[in-house]
Amino acid sequence: MIPWATRAVIFDLDGVLTDTAELHFQAWKRLADEEGLAFTREDNERLRGVSRHQSLEFLLQGRTVSEVEAEALMSRKNKYYQQMIRRLTPADLLPGVAPLLTELRQANLKIAIASASRNADEVIERLGIADQVDALGDGNSVERQRPAPDLLLHVARQLGVSPEQCVVVDDAAAGIEAALAAGMRVVGLGPASRVGNADIVLANLDGIHPEDILAMKSEK
Numbered sequence: 001m002i003p004w005a006t007r008a009v010i011f012d013l014d015g016v017l018t019d020t021a022e023l024h025f026q027a028w029k030r031l032a033d034e035e036g037l038a039f040t041r042e043d044n045e046r047l048r049g050v051s052r053h054q055s056l057e058f059l060l061q062g063r064t065v066s067e068v069e070a071e072a073l074m075s076r077k078n079k080y081y082q083q084m085i086r087r088l089t090p091a092d093l094l095p096g097v098a099p100l101l102t103e104l105r106q107a108n109l110k111i112a113i114a115s116a117s118r119n120a121d122e123v124i125e126r127l128g129i130a131d132q133v134d135a136l137g138d139g140n141s142v143e144r145q146r147p148a149p150d151l152l153l154h155v156a157r158q159l160g161v162s163p164e165q166c167v168v169v170d171d172a173a174a175g176i177e178a179a180l181a182a183g184m185r186v187v188g189l190g191p192a193s194r195v196g197n198a199d200i201v202l203a204n205l206d207g208i209h210p211e212d213i214l215a216m217k218s219e220k
């Protein structure tokens with residue numbers, strides 16, 4: 001067995017570092033209301049970590065639109081979303097995130113973010129954590145989104161570390177799947193019904209220290 005050493009932690013953004021899910025919900029809801037489509041908070045849960053295009057498909061509930069119309073709908077939703085993220089501040093980091101990032105840096109671990117969002121760079125900037133992030137993979141970085149491992153592997157390459165040296169923190173089932181497919185260890189945040197396939201399951205990052213997310217078996 002080759003012993004591994006953790007060198008990097010790769011965080012999902014929405015639902016892990018901040019709760020932009022609520023803002024995505026408000027933006028999709030406004031679009032849905034304008035288009036006469038039913039869309040609830042419960043429906044929004046299904047869009048966690050899901051790409052903009054797939055989210056639209058879900059929202060349309062089988063209604064067919066041309067690719068040009070789809071682009072126009074997505075761009076309208078994105079305009080609403082961008083109006084809302086302008087108001088984000090460091091106070092919108094979820095509990096426990098700021099101290100955990102500080103402690104990870106003190107422990108000489110690299111920090112990266114892997115997000116399906118094309119707005120991730122602006123969100124990170126407004127949350128005030130851009131200077132703590134060594135690499136960012138976002139909705140523009142790769143073709144295939146999670147559950148494919150591509151985004152995580154892209155981020156690991158940017159960091160110059162191997163998959164076995166990475167720990168992923170994600171709150172979506174597709175994110176857990178992607179991490180396992182990438183050969184990375186993974187911490188799932190949320191109910192076991194959603195993230196139970198992860199190596200460690202935590203409710204959230206409140207009160208969590210590096211040792212809590214790095215204390216995993218050395219071989220899988």
Ligand code: B16
Pocket residue numbers: 012013014015021024047048049050051052055078081114115116117118119120139
């Ligand atoms: P955008 P994550 C995801 O972020 C969101 O969870 C998902 O709801 C959103 O549709 C997706 O980003 C794309 O976002 O429309 O801003 O490009 O969880 O991967 O950080």
